Amino acid sequence: MIASPSLQRATHAGLRRGGALVEAAARLDIHRPVVGVRAGGSTLLVVAAVLSHVFTGAGIPCPLRTLTGVPCPLCGSTTSVRDALQLHLGAAFAASPLGLVTLVAAAVAVVRPAAIVRVATSRWVLALVPLLAVSWAFELHRFGFLHL
Amino acid sequence: MIVDALILSVPGVAVIVGVVLAGGFTNTYRTYPNGTTVVVGNGNTHPAAVLAYILVGVVGLAYFTFFYGSERGQTLGMMAIGISVCDSATGRSIGYWRGLVRILLQDVLAFICFIPAVLNYLWPLWDPRRQCWHDKAVDSVVIEAR
Numbered sequence: 001m002i003a004s005p006s007l008q009r010a011t012h013a014g015l016r017r018g019g020a021l022v023e024a025a026a027r028l029d030i031h032r033p034v035v036g037v038r039a040g041g042s043t044l045l046v047v048a049a050v051l052s053h054v055f056t057g058a059g060i061p062c063p064l065r066t067l068t069g070v071p072c073p074l075c076g077s078t079t080s081v082r083d084a085l086q087l088h089l090g091a092a093f094a095a096s097p098l099g100l101v102t103l104v105a106a107a108v109a110v111v112r113p114a115a116i117v118r119v120a121t122s123r124w125v126l127a128l129v130p131l132l133a134v135s136w137a138f139e140l141h142r143f144g145f146l147h148l
Numbered sequence: 149m150i151v152d153a154l155i156l157s158v159p160g161v162a163v164i165v166g167v168v169l170a171g172g173f174t175n176t177y178r179t180y181p182n183g184t185t186v187v188v189g190n191g192n193t194h195p196a197a198v199l200a201y202i203l204v205g206v207v208g209l210a211y212f213t214f215f216y217g218s219e220r221g222q223t224l225g226m227m228a229i230g231i232s233v234c235d236s237a238t239g240r241s242i243g244y245w246r247g248l249v250r251i252l253l254q255d256v257l258a259f260i261c262f263i264p265a266v267l268n269y270l271w272p273l274w275d276p277r278r279q280c281w282h283d284k285a286v287d288s289v290v291i292e293a294r
Contacts, residue, residue, distance in 0.1 A: 027239070028234070028236075028289060028291050029292045030277060030278050030289055030291055031272075031278060031290045031291055031292050033272065033278065035230075035231060036231075036272050036278065039225075040269060043225075062261075062262065063259070063261065064261055072261070072262065072263060073263070074262045074263060074266065077262075117273065120270070120274070121273060
């Protein structure tokens with residue numbers, strides 16, 4: 001049977017599977033989550049390691065905090081990671097406990113990326129909500145917006 | 149993987165080198181009612197600093213635009229890891245213009261606020277085609293290069 005020109009074109013762009021045309025992208029070898037997670041974790045660790053040892057205090061300040069003075073839940077995480085990598089764990093915790101959590105997560109992402117993927121795609125990912133809420137409360141308290 | 153990440157951090161290192169070379173940074177601080185003092189600015193109106201930011205910004209943009217848009221669709225780090233970026237329908241190169249938009253969107257997100265920037269990078273974990281928002285914007289997808 002000779003396929004019609006339109007079907008030929010479609011088959012060329014796609015893939016015939018089970019009688020149905022599958023989108024061409026289905027043939028693309030889309031990267032596995034573990035590959036992305038490991039790349040992200042190792043990038044974070046190395047960039048942080050470099051930053052923590054040549055940190056000059058220079059950088060583009062957070063627009064939100066510069067404009068409003070209000071910290072977000074992620075506030076202090078750069079400082080925290082830097083301090084932790086300089087082995088000032090107390091200072092790191094004081095800046096942002098979330099920074100320490102991020103550092104541990106990045107290390108796990110490099111060594112056991114599948115574990116990160118499992119957690120991120122399960123209902124456990126919802127634990128991020130209270131985690132961020134606590135972190136925000138911590139930062140609001142640190143900046144004097146919240147009195148406990 | 150550490151080597152891969154080192155390569156990926158090249159633009160980051162370029163930023164630091166640029167900033168250090170620029171010199172003359174004077175941090176400005178804000179002291180909160182409870183005594184907490186934080187850096188809110190760092191003399192980035194200093195001409196040398198402005199020049200450094202522009203230089204490293206342009207170098208970073210050029211680096212990613214060139215490699216994303218190249219025929220292989222790989223930065224040096226992506227080559228090391230064995231991944232590449234391509235058109236989500238044809239699997240071909242996305243070209244320089246889409247490469248430029250792809251890196252610009254990442255930069256803009258990072259500049260506006262940390263939260264959407266982080267969410268963008270985590271998005272592939274929950275996306276069926278493992279795309280970040282900047283991938284969706286330019287119809288690209290990250291594949292494992294053979």
